Amino acid sequence: MKENKIKKEYEINPITVAIIAEKVDGNYISQVIESNGAINYVKQSPISLIDFACQYFGSTLQGRQESARKILNAKHKVPISINPLCGMYFFPTVSPQHPFCSWISHSYVNCVHEAPENRTEFIFKNGSSITLDVSYGSMVNQLQRTAQFRYLLEERIHFKKKSIRYYRKDDDDHYHHICT
Numbered sequence: 001m002k003e004n005k006i007k008k009e010y011e012i013n014p015i016t017v018a019i020i021a022e023k024v025d026g027n028y029i030s031q032v033i034e035s036n037g038a039i040n041y042v043k044q045s046p047i048s049l050i051d052f053a054c055q056y057f058g059s060t061l062q063g064r065q066e067s068a069r070k071i072l073n074a075k076h077k078v079p080i081s082i083n084p085l086c087g088m089y090f091f092p093t094v095s096p097q098h099p100f101c102s103w104i105s106h107s108y109v110n111c112v113h114e115a116p117e118n119r120t121e122f123i124f125k126n127g128s129s130i131t132l133d134v135s136y137g138s139m140v141n142q143l144q145r146t147a148q149f150r151y152l153l154e155e156r157i158h159f160k161k162k163s164i165r166y167y168r169k170d171d172d173d174h175y176h177h178i179c180t
Contacts, residue, residue, distance in 0.1 A: 010042040012053035014086045017108040017124055019046040020132070021100045028099045035108060035126050046103050047096055050082070057083045061096075071152050072145065079106065079146035081153055089150050091142040093134045102132060106146040112139050 010032050012019070020031040022041075030049055032040040042049065051061040059067075061080065068078040079091035089106040104122060113121040114136035121131045122139075 006041045006043050008043050010040055010049060012049055012082060014088060017105050018130065019049055019103045020130065021046050021102050045099060046101060050090065050103055053082045068149055072149050077142065079149050084153055084157060089146055091146045093132055106150060109143060112136065
């Protein structure tokens with residue numbers, strides 16, 4: 001990786017598969033993997049990219065984490081929804097306070113495998129894979145927790161959408177229900 005290939009900024013989007021923390025010259029940068037096979041190196045930590053994306057969609061990382069904690073009744077390493085309407089759910093590989101925390105998009109994980117030396121291999125839906133220095137059991141738990149969070153949040157959104165009624169006013173000032 002050459003210094004001139006490191007971008008200053010990156011916007012997490014629906015094709016972002018993973019944001020991997022890497023240490024280069026004493027600083028943490030992000031290796032961003034996309035579903036089309038592109039790999040971008042960004043001169044920001046994964047948590048900075050995640051927080052920026054959360055803010056872009058109307059909250060902060062801290063706000064998203066607090067909401068997830070309440071929905072899941074969990075305290076540590078909670079998954080977040082950057083944008084539930086686009087299916088952008090990410091989970092941290094370790095505590096987000098650690099600079100080497102990477103973030104994985106739940107939507108793109110096909111499966112995980114236990115790898116030697118207490119590592120985990122992630123196989124993504126596009127056929128690519130990465131192996132990280134994180135416990136397999138912990139990552140299985142993170143996948144399940146994210147699936148539960150996703151289900152609960154999407155049920156809330158779906159319920160709210162069903163309870164909204166739309167009306168049209170006719171020429172005689174009468175309102176008519178047009179859809180739910």
